[in-house]
Amino acid sequence: MSIVFLLVVPSSKATDADFGIARGNTISTVESILGPPKGRMILSDGSLVMIYRNGEVDFRKGRVVYYRLSTDKELQKKALERKKMLEIQRRNAQQAKLKKIKTGESEKAQKIEDKAFAQQDPQVQLDYWLGFQKQYPEISVSEQISALRKILQKAKKEEQVKARKALVKRIQVVEQRIEELKNKHGLSRRGVIHARRELGQLRRELPQLKKQLEAYQ
Secondary structure: OOOOOOOOOOOOOOOHHHHOOOOOOEHHHHHHHHOOOOEEEEOOOOOEEEEEOOEEEEEEOOEEEEEEEOOHHHHHHHHHHHHHHHHHHHHHHHHHHHHHHHHHHHHHHHHHHOHHHHOOOHHHHHHHHHHHHHHOOOOOOHHHHHHHHHHHHHHHHHHHHHHHHHHHHHHHHHHHHHHHHHOOOOOOHHHHHHHHHHHHHHHHHHHHHHHHHHOOO
């Protein structure tokens, strides 16, 4: 891949005399004037670029063909411009942050007052506030999240108690039915077959129910 060189002629603000070098100088001459470079690059056409604190000097066949160097005054000006730009960026970022916070506070207040939202499933509300927290990390919604998690934990516990009671009742029914089938007499042949089938199903179901019950202990 070939590289196209752009010949940059130093402006009147930065003449050859400002740096003590001129086109046609050798590498050793430039180094004796500017000192050793911070870095070197050899391009695909064999030309050399020596990198300095204040710019670059380009060589072809060992001699200066052009350079892009800045005076200390120019460097100070660039640093000042860069500082101003960073300050503008900082102010813009701060303004954007304040605007975002204002938007988030408004959205939070509206949701808190939204009666329809308050009637939604607690998990739906929790998911919303968790998403809000990610979108607006500067705004605290820990109170809403904590309250909803307590509601969900309480509901889960109540559901577990309800499920446990249902299991206990079912186990009692199964055990009672097993005893009834074991002590049943005078059945017809068909009745005996049916009773044995039902007894087998119940005996398989019983340990499964007890295992489920253990999970609620």
